Amino acid sequence: MLSRVKSAVASFMGGIMAGSSNNNNERSGGSDLPLKYPYMRPKFLGLSADEIECSADHIARPILILKETRRLPWATGYAEVINAGKSALNEDQACCEVVLVKKKPIGSLTPRKLPTSRRRSSLPNSDGMGMLENNVSAWLVFHYWALFDGHAGSGAAVVASRLLHQHIVEQLQGVLEVLTNLASLPPTVLGEEPNYHPSPGTQRALTRAASLRGATGAPGSPCTPPTRFFVEKKVQHESLVIGALENAFKEMDAQIETEKAIYNISGGCTVLVVVFLLGKLYVANAGDSRAIIIRNGEIIPMSTEFTPESERQRLQFLGFMQPHLLGGEFTHLEFPRRVQRKEVGKKMLYRDFTMTGWAYKTIEDEDLRFPLIYGEGKKARVMATIGVTRGLGDHDLKVHDSNIYIKPFLSFFPEVSYLFHLTVCFLHRYTMAAQDLVMRARGVLRDQGWRISNDRLGSGDDISVYIIPLMYGNRQL
Numbered sequence: 175m176l177s178r179v180k181s182a183v184a185s186f187m188g189g190i191m192a193g194s195s196n197n198n199n200e201r202s203g204g205s206d207l208p209l210k211y212p213y214m215r216p217k218f219l220g221l222s223a224d225e226i227e228c229s230a231d232h233i234a235r236p237i238l239i240l241k242e243t244r245r246l247p248w249a250t251g252y253a254e255v256i257n258a259g260k261s262a263l264n265e266d267q268a269c270c271e272v273v274l275v276k277k278k279p280i281g282s283l284t285p286r287k288l289p290t291s292r293r294r295s296s297l298p299n300s301d302g303m304g305m306l307e308n309n310v311s312a313w314l315v316f317h318y319w320a321l322f323d324g325h326a327g328s329g330a331a332v333v334a335s336r337l338l339h340q341h342i343v344e345q346l347q348g349v350l351e352v353l354t355n356l357a358s359l360p361p362t363v364l365g366e367e368p369n370y371h372p373s374p375g376t377q378r379a380l381t382r383a384a385s386l387r388g389a390t391g392a393p394g395s396p397c398t399p400p401t402r403f404f405v406e407k408k409v410q411h412e413s414l415v416i417g418a419l420e421n422a423f424k425e426m427d428a429q430i431e432t433e434k435a436i437y438n439i440s441g442g443c444t445v446l447v448v449v450f451l452l453g454k455l456y457v458a459n460a461g462d463s464r465a466i467i468i469r470n471g472e473i474i475p476m477s478t479e480f481t482p483e484s485e486r487q488r489l490q491f492l493g494f495m496q497p498h499l500l501g502g503e504f505t506h507l508e509f510p511r512r513v514q515r516k517e518v519g520k521k522m523l524y525r526d527f528t529m530t531g532w533a534y535k536t537i538e539d540e541d542l543r544f545p546l547i548y549g550e551g552k553k554a555r556v557m558a559t560i561g562v563t564r565g566l567g568d569h570d571l572k573v574h575d576s577n578i579y580i581k582p583f584l585s586f587f588p589e590v591s592y593l594f595h596l597t598v599c600f601l602h603r604y605t606m607a608a609q610d611l612v613m614r615a616r617g618v619l620r621d622q623g624w625r626i627s628n629d630r631l632g633s634g635d636d637i638s639v640y641i642i643p644l645m646y647g648n649r650q651l
Contacts, residue, residue: 210437211332216268218252220244232259235616235624239609246270247317251604251641253612258624258634265324265441266636267335275314278347314346314354316451321638323463325560327440330430330567334443341425342449345418353411353452360409415451416590419458423566427586431569442567445588446477448642453595455644458588460564467593467644476591480564482547482554489556489563489583490527493546501578504557505543513541546583556583564588608639 215221215229220241229238239253246252247270256264318339324331346353352360423445430439444461457465459477467474482489486508493499493506500506509524510532518541521534535541548558555561557573557580564585571580617624617632624632 207436207438209329210433210439211336213263213328213332215254215264216252216270216335218244218246218268218270230256230263232256233619235619237609237612237616239605247272248643249604250319250643251606251608252639253605253608254638255612255616255636257636260634261636263328264636265328265331265443266638267322267324267328267331267443268638268640269318269320269322269335269339270640271318271339273316273318273339273343275316275343275346275350277312277350278344314350314451316342316346316449318342319448319640319642321446321463321640322443323446323461323565323636323638324443325441325562326568326571329438329440331441331443333430333433333437333439334426334445334566337429338422338426338445338447341422341429342418342447344425345421346415346451349414349418353414356411356452360411360414362406362409411452412454412592415449415454415456416592419447419449419456419590420588423458423460423586423588427566430567434569439567442565442571442584444562444565447588448640454592456590456592458590460566460586460588462562476593478589480562480585480589482556482561482563483550485563486547487527487530488585489546492583494527496582499579499582500543500546501573501576503543503573503576503578504546505541506546507541508545508547509541512545513537515542518542556580560584604641604643608641611639611641612637 215226215238218240219238220243221229221238229236235255235258237253237255240246240251250270252268252270254264254266254268320335320338322331322335349360352364433439444463445459446461446463446465447456447458448465449456449458457476459465460480462479462481463477464479465476467476478484490506490508493504497506507524507526509522513522517537518539520537522537522541523532524535524541525532544558546557548555552561556563557578559573559580560568560571563583564587566586568584569581571584572578573580614626615633615637617626619625622629624634626632
């Protein structure tokens with residue numbers, strides 16, 4: 175085991191992703207299974223095959239931006255650049271759509287995308303909003319931006335970039351009638367109207383027994399309603415959208431797992447999604463990509479990074495509850511450093527899933543196993559293999575030279591946040607701003623490699639950036 179782990183760690187510390195050899199297989203057709211979707215750059219860039227090939231220059235690393243003849247919804251800016259040689263392909267993917275949600279026809283699974291000529295009228299501060307309000311029960315429009323950061327191959331990122339918004343549509347279709355009726359809270363049972371509406375100030379404290387009987391007064395009171403739990407949680411419409419996003423991520427991950435038996439879908443990917451629906455901006459994040467809002471010079475985080483360190487307690491708890499997932503070769507406990515054989519019987523600092531601080535424990539033989547979380551900072555890894563803990567795919571990912579699967583420790587579940595009542599701010603040069611951000615992160619190629627300001631090391635990874643102009647009230651964010 176020790177030699178296996180040392181080999182895996184050496185590969186990562188050298189900047190080579192586990193399974194990076196699969197990148198060449200993607201291009202040369204090393205898998206016997208067909209690709210579900212061929213590798214390409216985001217459709218909205220409109221690149222030809224020759225342009226895609228020229229963009230994959232790991233030496234010059236040209237920054238790709240929108241062509242002058244193309245425009246994204248809300249005048250969104252976008253720019254990307256390939257890595258400095260970590261993988262043969264740019265494993266990032268992106269998608270930007272204006273999507274129409276209609277009541278689900280029987281036998282139909284494909285959502286409608288608004289044609290380009292109608293996209294301007296679909297914006298929430300245009301005449302299209304009036305049409306939406308007049309026929310609100312029939313359909314909804316949402317704006318969709320997504321970034322997919324692939325690893326160990328681009329297959330999962332490519333598939334998710336094509337299909338995730340379709341899963342979101344299918345989930346929204348199930349609650350379409352509720353979402354378009356903003357005057358009433360979502361019913362507890364779909365299709366039923368609540369038959370008890372307690373007035374403020376008239377509710378009385380009930381004993382548990384009376385509550386279970388559904389009584390509002392003394393036993394036998396004529397005011398006694400039908401037996402039921404009449405104290406219900408108030409669920410807001412925003413929670414239905416959040417639930418739709420969460421279920422869409424789950425269904426997308428399940429589809430990737432199922433179709434891996436049919437298609438060559440390599441690796442996995444983190445996902446960062448922004449959805450504008452009914453005047454609210456939702457951000458769903460599963461991975462370590464970041465979304466921020468800049469308001470009057472203030473940076474407002476809309477997502478958090480899910481890494482082995484930030485999710486240490488969740489991972490350790492899973493290892494504690496299901497020790498068979500550790501394969502008898504890892505320990506769920508964390509120590510400041512690797513435990514040595516000569517330290518058995520001594521007391522050493524440790525912490526488990528219940529702790530944010532540290533304590534001492536007597537070292538036992540099983541503590542000599544390799545730690546579930548290895549390294550710190552950007553070099554932290556789960557089972558010495560992967561540096562992210564949420565995303566899609568990775569169903570076949572194993573610890574190097576073993577049969578220990580890592581997927582049980584990886585979650586598809588996104589963290590979703592939202593902001594109220596945003597509208598569009600049409601200005602210019604957002605593409606230039608996105609290009610500038612990518613350039614600042616990549617840096618300039620010098621004798622010592624890619625360097626940013628103060629001669630610090632620039633990013634050698636794939637880099638992708640959206641800049642989405644927003645307004646809050648009448649102020650630009």
